[in-house]
Amino acid sequence: MTALLEVSDLVKTFGTGEAETRVLRGLSLTLDVGEMAALLGPSGSGKSTLLTILGTLMKPTSGRHAMLGQDLVAANDRALTEFRNLHIGFVFQFHNLLPDFTALENVVFPTAVRIGRETPAALQRGRELLTRMGLEARIDFPSANLSGGQKQRVAVARALMNRPELVLADEPTGNLDRASAMQVMDLIAEINRDEGTTFLISTHDEKIAGLCRRQIVVGDGVVTG
Amino acid sequence: MLYALKIATRYLTASKAQTALLVLGVAVGVFIFIFMSALIGGLAEFILSRTVGDISHVTITAEDRDPAILISPDGMILAVIERGRARTATLAEAATFVPLIETVPGVIAVSPQITGAGFLTRGAQVAQVSVTGLEPGRESAILNLDGYMTQGSARLGAGLIVLGETLADDLSLRLGQTLRLQSSSGVSAVLTLSGIYSTGNGMIDASSTYVSLSTARTLFALPQGVTRIEIKLADLNAADATALRIRALTGLDAVPWTDGAEQLMEALNAQAQTGYFLKSFALITIVIGVASALLLSTYRRRPEIGIMRAMGAGRGFVIFVFVTQGALIGLMGGLSGAALGYLALLPFPSRDAFEVGTLPMDITQGSYGLAITLTVIGAILASILPARAAARVDPVTAIGQ
Ligand SMILES: Nc1ncnc2c1ncn2[C@@H]1O[C@H](COP(=O)(O)OP(=O)(O)OP(=O)(O)O)[C@@H](O)[C@H]1O
Ligand SMILES: [Mg+2]
Numbered sequence: 131m132t133a134l135l136e137v138s139d140l141v142k143t144f145g146t147g148e149a150e151t152r153v154l155r156g157l158s159l160t161l162d163v164g165e166m167a168a169l170l171g172p173s174g175s176g177k178s179t180l181l182t183i184l185g186t187l188m189k190p191t192s193g194r195h196a197m198l199g200q201d202l203v204a205a206n207d208r209a210l211t212e213f214r215n216l217h218i219g220f221v222f223q224f225h226n227l228l229p230d231f232t233a234l235e236n237v238v239f240p241t242a243v244r245i246g247r248e249t250p251a252a253l254q255r256g257r258e259l260l261t262r263m264g265l266e267a268r269i270d271f272p273s274a275n276l277s278g279g280q281k282q283r284v285a286v287a288r289a290l291m292n293r294p295e296l297v298l299a300d301e302p303t304g305n306l307d308r309a310s311a312m313q314v315m316d317l318i319a320e321i322n323r324d325e326g327t328t329f330l331i332s333t334h335d336e337k338i339a340g341l342c343r344r345q346i347v348v349g350d351g352v353v354t355g
Numbered sequence: 356m357l358y359a360l361k362i363a364t365r366y367l368t369a370s371k372a373q374t375a376l377l378v379l380g381v382a383v384g385v386f387i388f389i390f391m392s393a394l395i396g397g398l399a400e401f402i403l404s405r406t407v408g409d410i411s412h413v414t415i416t417a418e419d420r421d422p423a424i425l426i427s428p429d430g431m432i433l434a435v436i437e438r439g440r441a442r443t444a445t446l447a448e449a450a451t452f453v454p455l456i457e458t459v460p461g462v463i464a465v466s467p468q469i470t471g472a473g474f475l476t477r478g479a480q481v482a483q484v485s486v487t488g489l490e491p492g493r494e495s496a497i498l499n500l501d502g503y504m505t506q507g508s509a510r511l512g513a514g515l516i517v518l519g520e521t522l523a524d525d526l527s528l529r530l531g532q533t534l535r536l537q538s539s540s541g542v543s544a545v546l547t548l549s550g551i552y553s554t555g556n557g558m559i560d561a562s563s564t565y566v567s568l569s570t571a572r573t574l575f576a577l578p579q580g581v582t583r584i585e586i587k588l589a590d591l592n593a594a595d596a597t598a599l600r601i602r603a604l605t606g607l608d609a610v611p612w613t614d615g616a617e618q619l620m621e622a623l624n625a626q627a628q629t630g631y632f633l634k635s636f637a638l639i640t641i642v643i644g645v646a647s648a649l650l651l652s653t654y655r656r657r658p659e660i661g662i663m664r665a666m667g668a669g670r671g672f673v674i675f676v677f678v679t680q681g682a683l684i685g686l687m688g689g690l691s692g693a694a695l696g697y698l699a700l701l702p703f704p705s706r707d708a709f710e711v712g713t714l715p716m717d718i719t720q721g722s723y724g725l726a727i728t729l730t731v732i733g734a735i736l737a738s739i740l741p742a743r744a745a746a747r748v749d750p751v752t753a754i755g756q
Pocket of ligand 1: 144145151153171172173174175176177178179180
């Protein structure tokens with residue numbers, strides 16, 4: 131297996147002086163290409179913080195972070211924005227979609243924002259992804275009118291739009307009922323199996339975690355298992 | 356950036372009522388801008404036409420020659436030829452100058468005149484009047500006598516006199532009556548009242564009289580030449596330049612109306628300044644309105660901005676989305692405000708038909724293009740602050756995971 135990303139001795143502190151909180155305390159982790167891993171740990175253990183750093187949305191206080199052979203700690207905002215666009219997909223728990231846009235418009239966003247317009251090829255891929263997510267009837271639906279489960283499936287489709295190597299999902303099913311959660315997880319598993327996309331999914335749900343081949347447990351700011 | 360434009364438009368159409376209100380606010384500002392432009396422009400036009408429209412724009416008066424002095428070789432003044440009480444100073448070669456002046460570009464009318472003072476007698480009543488001899492056929496060249504006639508005709512001929520309503524009332528005169536006019540030169544003439552006018556100018560209505568040039572020649576004992584040449588121009592503002600030109604051409608002392616009209620010019624200037632001031636306020640209101648509305652919008656859309664940033668939208672893209680919204684609002688507000696302003700100005704009489712008592716709005720001076728341009732620029736400037744705030748949104752806190 132080849133390593134997709136590597137972080138080592140990650141430290142992240144918030145605030146200074148009295149109010150300083152050390153969330154990550156020298157965390158090291160390697161993810162290989164094609165992995166499907168669950169990120170577990172008690173509330174406040176730093177799962178979201180880790181995902182945010184891995185997603186280049188935030189820089190660590192110290193430590194190393196490299197992906198696809200690129201040092202992401204040193205990179206500037208412009209470079210990180212482009213890197214994110216091309217190589218990383220996100221699925222969040224809340225606030226996932228742009229409410230004033232249709233399902234399809236949301237899905238093609240990562241491509242359109244890079245090229246500068248919604249190309250026919252992008253729209254074609256967007257439709258295919260939505261169809262694959264079982265949303266062919268909702269392609270041109272305003273995203274604000276979708277159900278929670280449908281929204282998360284649109285978010286998964288969008289995360290895959292630019293064929294990223296890594297998809298980071300922070301409690302993607304945290305808001306969903308069991309059936310919807312399972313549907314979303316099945317789709318993720320299918321993409322992971324068919325396309326080799328690496329997934330890292332944070333969850334509090336043992337059942338969801340059980341669907342992943344690897345479980346990473348965070349505690350006290352380091353990986354404990 | 357077609358895509359940023361799409362997103363900007365979607366944001367604006369997503370909250371239609373809010374956008375409509377914002378555009379309306381901008382439109383009102385533009386409306387005020389245009390209304391002020393039309394009013395200040397129209398007012399200046401009105402004041403100028405009232406004060407200067409009926410007077411000569413460039414005037415040539417006969418130079419009073421200094422009294423000739425006879426000085427002896429040892430410096431003693433031997434004799435002084437006293438300037439007579441009667442007007443002797445004339446523009447002797449007036450007849451040759453008139454056609455020449457008429458060829459000067461911008462000159463629309465030339466009126467050679469003989470002016471003087473006299474006493475008008477009707478029975479036991481006497482009034483002191485000014486007398487202007489006009490060339491028949493050019494009665495309305497400077498002062499639009501024809502347009503002000505209330506009775507009779509402005510047409511001057513031998514033995515006819517035209518005078519103002521106030522004077523006619525003072526002397527209880529009726530059309531067709533005969534009057535005696537004695538000039539300051541001591542010549543008397545019996546004249547028939549052939550027309551009464553009312554200009555609205557107290558002086559002219561109460562003490563001016565008009566006779567034909569030949570009648571004036573007799574009255575003032577001036578067998579040839581004239582005492583004054585009045586010139587009307589197509590463009591009031593060209594008076595200074597045209598006067599210079601006429602001076603160069605004829606060697607006569609041509610004086611533009613602006614000489615001695617400093618107060619009027621100052622008043623018009625002050626009025627224009629007030630206009631700029633009010634228009635600037637209208638623009639500032641637009642800028643503040645757009646800035647605050649967009650700032651609110653960036654705050655409301657923080658999570659979305661965070662998502663866009665996470666999906667690979669650069670700061671520049673976010674800035675573009677919000678600046679484009681500002682530009683679109685400015686454009687829509689500018690266009691609708693200009694249209695609104697134009698429609699509101701339509702019912703006002705045109706600049707040629709300003710009436711006393713109504714606002715002299717000049718629809719042609721609405722500065723529509725300027726209003727729209729400044730509004731779009733203002734709205735773009737107004738959106739820079741919110742756009743920068745949007746670009747600085749931290750995706751992590753905005754998404755709030
Ligand atoms: N911007 C911030 N400023 C200060 N403290 C923060 C900030 N973000 C996170 N923290 C703190 O860091 C710690 C870890 O938070 P994080 O969200 O990573 O936990 P988590 O494992 O995702 O928790 P949960 O399972 O509840 O989502 C918490 O104590 C939190 O209060
Ligand atoms: Mg979390």
